[in-house]
Amino acid sequence: MIPGDAGYAASDNQSLTSSNDINPSRLNKHQYTLSLLNEAQRIGLLSHQEVYSIQYKLMVILQDLIRRYTQGKSSSVATDTAESILTSILYAVDADLLNFEHPNQAITYLKTSDVVKLYERGVERVSQCLEEVKSLYKEVKQHKLDVPVAAYNTTIDESLPLFIKKYNILFEAHNTMASIDYPLAMDNMRLQGVFYMKHYLERLQLENEFCSRFNPKALIHIMESFGRLHRFDYRIELFNIFELCLHNSLFSILSGGDADQVQISAHQFERLERMLSQSDARGIEKMIHTSLKRLQYALQIHDPQTVDYMNQCSRELIGRILNAAKHDNLQSVIITDRPEKIKPVVMSIHTSNRMSxxxxxxxxxxxxxxxxxxxxxxxxxxxxxxxxxxxxxxxxxxxxxxxxxxxxxxxxxxxxxxxxxxxxxxxxxxxxxxxxxxxxxxxxxxxxxxxxxxxxxxxxxxxxxxxxxxxxxxxxxxxxxxx
Amino acid sequence: MLLSRFLNSMSIATQMPYVTELLSLNERTMAYNLQLTPRDIQDLMTARTQVLYSYGRVELGIEATKELIEVFSTSPYICQENYLSTLNELHEIFYYLKNETEDKIGDFKLIAMMKEYFDDECAGSLKLLRNNLEEFAENFRIQTMRQEYLKEGDDES
Incomplete structure (x- = not known):
């Protein structure tokens, strides 16, 4: 499609004759249509003329959208604006083409069907996804944790509704346009627009659901201990609550505590330290894996998505334990009870009682x-x-x-x-x-x-x-x- | 970036059908003894592409070009000898003005205003037209900023 695209030029001669099947691994999911056209032309599934014809139809859509964008008052726009609208068009087209089981089917469809209809169907998919986001948001808002963590609260109370309000399906479908400060335990930052938001909300809901199985006071307690450990104010820091909760519940099981406990006593910590520092990588992996199974069993977690998410998060934990054990620093991974120290008797600077x-x-x-x-x-x-x-x-x-x-x-x-x-x-x-x-x-x-x-x-x-x-x-x- | 190359290659490729469309305008401009040859049109479109590129703009149709031709062909200050060069210059002023007024004025309105300046205050001088419109753009921006500022104040109160 674009002459001399160096990205695909290197192995042209080797793979031209091998197959007429598009290799999905050569496609970029985040610029799907463009990479699909490039690859199809490279392996001879599409002629130069066919690619040109598809591009021309996309340009007609762009031309129409530019008119709508300027409300018919201007036939030209700044390059940045045109690029953004074109990205939005391709976002919708990607949304539809990604639904074909095999890329070859998507190519056949592109060759034989109306690109405008394809685009319109993509817009419909984006629109449906926005509706799903709206209903997911309601769920998340309803089951929000009662924690004084600013990023968590601002994201749910302000940023997400702002996204839903401002999201523009036609001109900026690819734009995430919200400052989502609260970090997920495992995120996919390569996603964009409403599909990213759906992914974010699904995971946030899953994280909330998991955390809500624990005593709210105990949750706040480990966050406070976490803040004291790192000498920061946990309320204004960016950290993931689910991760803290999952890790500590695993440590609780591992040290003989209950599955629904997140608080780790000094005695439990000593036990964990002995166990973990005396084990090798395989041993630690096995211990975490077993604890995870026990945790899922005890808390009756059977939903495959949640199980998979927990498994992924625990893999990262294994790496952190190994590293901490190596540096004799397990207290940075296992958040133990850090009781509030005795406050000084006299404080001449009080934190309240402001004067007028x-x-x-x-x-x-x-x-x-x-x-x-x-x-x-x-x-x-x-x-x-x-x-x-x-x-x-x-x-x-x-x-x-x-x-x-x-x-x-x-x-x-x-x-x-x-x-x-x-x-x-x-x-x-x-x-x-x-x-x-x-x-x-x-x-x-x-x-x-x-x-x-x-x-x-x-x-x-x-x-x-x-x-x-x-x-x-x-x-x-x-x-x-x-x- | 893949996308900008895609956009550039397509906006250049889609210019070809416009030659016929612009040639047909000669029927109207002939009344003012003005006409463009196919070669003139190609030159005009090449110059327009360069101007669009240099001002960082994209235009997938030729509505603005058609409007410039139709509106300015009635000016008493344009003759066949300076027709093409004036059109080229007018394109540059037009896209410059689109950027400077931050797309807040529609094409037709902007072209009508350019014509009024050109025929009245500037008496057909492109240099004066540019100067006048630079001043206009500056005042327009200040006025817009002031209005936005006042609107923000209203929103807050």
């Missing part, structure tokens, strides 16, 4: 008008207590230069730990690096107060930074409201 905007403005004015830094610090310390108010104060540019440092010097370790947790959030994620190293490595910060905090922290003694680091670990992210 009017009061805040008055105080900020007073701070600005104060002549000495001692006076400013006194005013702040006697009036500010909420973390939000402190952040508003710090970001309001009321303080200059060494005034920041004077304020930090007046803080105890707890206050410094809370502010450090905000400033070094990204660096603390993962939990492998010491705070002192993080402080010295941090070069940039968004706000002035953060730059001064970094400088202040650099001057603290190593033992004080260590104390602050321990406090950071004892502060619950769940208690700090960032918004």
């Amino acid at each position: 905007d009017v009061r805040l403005r008055q105080l900020l004015d007073e701070v600005i008008r104060s002549e000495t830094k001692e006076e400013k610090i006194r005013l702040i310390k006697s009036n500010f207590s909420s973390l939000h108010d402190y952040l508003d104060l710090l970001e309001s540019d009321c303080l200059y230069g060494d005034e920041y440092e004077a304020l930090y010097a007046s803080f105890g370790d707890v206050e410094l730990a809370i502010l450090s947790k905000i400033v070094f959030y990204e660096e603390l994620r993962g939990g492998d690096t010491e705070l002192r190293t993080i402080v010295f490595q941090k070069k940039r910060a968004e706000f002035d107060w953060q730059v001064h905090l970094i400088e202040f922290m650099k001057r603290l003694s190593p033992s004080r930074v260590h104390t602050i680091e321990q406090l950071i670990d004892s502060i619950c992210y769940e208690d700090i409201k960032f918004n």
Whole structure:
């Protein structure tokens, strides 16, 4: 079809005479029609003239759609727009041609039938798929898990309805046009448009259904432990709930617990660590495989799609266990109960009880008008207590230069730990690096107060930074409201 | 990209049938002593393809070309000697303007406006026409932005 297409030129002579059957492995499922035409011409199933004729008919469809796109007001469009509309046409044609059992049947159909009808049938298939997406979405929304995970909630409550509302079958059928933040355990990102959305929703539904078999409180508990392990706020992170749930339920079975349990005690962890670190790859594979069967049996999971999905996800788990066992780091794969540490007795920075905007403005004015830094610090310390108010104060540019440092010097370790947790959030994620190293490595910060905090922290003694680091670990992210 | 090559090869290949269609316009333009030979039409279409390519646009029909010919053939400033070169220049100005006004003005309206400028303020000068329309496009964009801004404000309130 397109002269000199290098992608298929290399082995032309070898395969020309071998067969008139199209080899499906040479076709690209995501640009099916184009690759089908290329391959059919290469093996002589379609003549150059026949390919041209099919392309011409596609161009007539494009011409018509351009007119409809511009509402008859313009006969030309930007190349990007034309390409997008053509991609949309081919998306619909692909939707129909992919239904033929063998590519040769699709070619016969292309040769003998009306391309416009083929396209219209494709549009109908896309439209049907959109209807399926709508009803799948209702199911997902109805069985949504009650978890405070922002990406999960935003995806279900905002992104998916937006997709359904905005999806354009004629001009942008290939476009997924929604920011789906919540990651699936196993995704197929090569799919596009409404077919991707159907795939996404089917898997999300399956994941939800699995997770809903477990105690909701226990689920949240392992997410909290997961966040504490990696020193991040699980509510704002991108991770898959099903994966956590599946893995921990497998570990529960493996360590003598129940199938519907996801919490792993320290005692269970010790047992798992002994078992897994003493086994080779085949042994671990066998253990996970057996646990998976037991889990499916105990939870009465017989649906082939769910069983297959669980099997696929567990294969990935085996690789992660092997790697973690090799590096003596199984605690990164097995999420154990990490009880909330004892909170410090006195916290002068509270996470709630904000003052009113009017009061805040008055105080900020007073701070600005104060002549000495001692006076400013006194005013702040006697009036500010909420973390939000402190952040508003710090970001309001009321303080200059060494005034920041004077304020930090007046803080105890707890206050410094809370502010450090905000400033070094990204660096603390993962939990492998010491705070002192993080402080010295941090070069940039968004706000002035953060730059001064970094400088202040650099001057603290190593033992004080260590104390602050321990406090950071004892502060619950769940208690700090960032918004 | 496979798709853009496909698009280019097809838009060039589909130009052939247009020669007859454009030749038939001579019947009307003859009233103004203007006509295009098959060779002129081929040159015109080649120049148009280049302009479309350079402005990053795709046109699968020739409606705009036909409209430019029909509308501008009545201008007192176009004669047989400058007919082809003027048409080429008008195509360039037209597609330039389509991009600059972000496709917000329909073909016929835009061509009618070009003709009005050409015959009145520009007195047949293509250079003046280009200058005037550049200024028009700039004002149009500012006005559109302002309207969109106000609309956003309305939506929010």
